[in-house]
Amino acid sequence: MKTQLLLLSFLAMSVYTLGQSWVKKYDRIDGSNDGLALVKKDGKFGFVNEQGKLIVPLIYDEATAFSEEKGAVAVGDKWGFVDKNGKEIVKPQFHDVYSFHEGMAVVGNDDDYGFIDSTGKIAIPLHYIYAGSFSDGIAPVCNKKGLWGYIDKNGKEVIPFRYHYATPFTDSVGRVVLNGIRYYIDKAGNIVKQ
Structure with a gap:
């Protein structure tokens, strides 16, 4: 009985190790997102x-985990996106990108930020000096005067530009800073707590 258990344990361990032998090919492996894991070998990134x-x-200089079936990839200092089949849906062209949230991704060149949609087209022009991800249908953006407000997916202002800082909404509230004081606001811009 002991011999059979030992043999069974050895067999199970061998099958597991054999099934994971591909991991030895890479210098780095991140956890799987959307069914794909970020890998690195000899300084280049790809996905398995x-x-x-x-x-x-493995042709990219940098990459981030997949989100909404798209992964951010960089060639030199330019970022773009690939889909789950490895097809480039946005050629590397931006200096900064964020993961997709609610079908939109923040993209930026120098001090100009805006949003692309899931097809890779510019949905909201790059005319903000900073932007955060969409959540609850709105996103925080900072205008050229250095004031933060919130816009909808059409680029329409829904909460006025009056804050010194703002974050994406979480649990139906956004965190903002006004005159050095932190507040939580609702989607109508009303303060719900300090």
Whole structure:
């Protein structure tokens, strides 16, 4: 009985190790997001599926985890996006990008930020000096005067530009700073607590 248990344990360990042998090919492996894991080898990044098959080739200088079935990738200092099949949906062209949230991603060049939609088209022009991700249908953005407010997915101002800082909404409230004091506001811009 002991011999059978020992043999069974050895067999199970061998199958597990054999199934994960692909991990030894890479210098770095991050956790899986959207069914793909970020991998790095010899200074280049790509993505593998859960079986270890390379889906996005190791040709990128930087990359971030997938979100909403898109991963951010960089060539030099320019960022773009690939889909889950490895197809570039946005050619690396931006100096800064954030992950997709609610079908939109923040993109920026120098001090100009805006948003692209899930097809990679500019949905909200790059005319803000900073932007945060969409949440609850709105996103915090900072105008050229250095004031923060919130816009909807059409780029329409929904909470006025009056704050010194603002964050994306979480649990139906946004955190803002006004005259050095932190507040929580609702989607109508009303203070719900200090």
